[in-house]
Amino acid sequence: xxxxxxxxxxxxxxxxxxxxxxxxxxxxxxxxxxxxxxxxxxxxxxxxxxxxxxxxxxxxxxxxxxxxxxxxxxxxxxxxxxxxxxxxxxxxxxxxxxxxxxxxxxx
Numbered sequence: 001x002x003x004x005x006x007x008x009x010x011x012x013x014x015x016x017x018x019x020x021x022x023x024x025x026x027x028x029x030x031x032x033x034x035x036x037x038x039x040x041x042x043x044x045x046x047x048x049x050x051x052x053x054x055x056x057x058x059x060x061x062x063x064x065x066x067x068x069x070x071x072x073x074x075x076x077x078x079x080x081x082x083x084x085x086x087x088x089x090x091x092x093x094x095x096x097x098x099x100x101x102x103x104x105x106x107x
Contacts, residue, residue: 029094031095055107
């Protein structure tokens with residue numbers, strides 16, 4: 001995974017914006033964000049899942065919003081890379097890695 005910071009939160013703006021690139025099969029660990037997270041898919045194909053919910057496929061142009069404190073993960077499919085913009089407010093809280101069995105359930 002590669003993260004390129006575009007905007008860091010400051011006195012002028014509370015938002016963080018980054019372009020995040022995933023190689024095929026790469027994904028984040030389970031995590032949440034104070035203030036939630038918005039993903040805007042730029043390239044490739046990806047996946048996102050919130051705790052207790054089904055995995056959702058992502059394609060270029062898709063927007064996915066997770067709420068304040070909502071535990072989730074996101075990344076690329078097995079076959080494709082993915083690049084998205086990540087827009088967040090506040091800090092991230094990181095959890096455990098996504099289990100291979102859970103990742104294998106992708107639609």
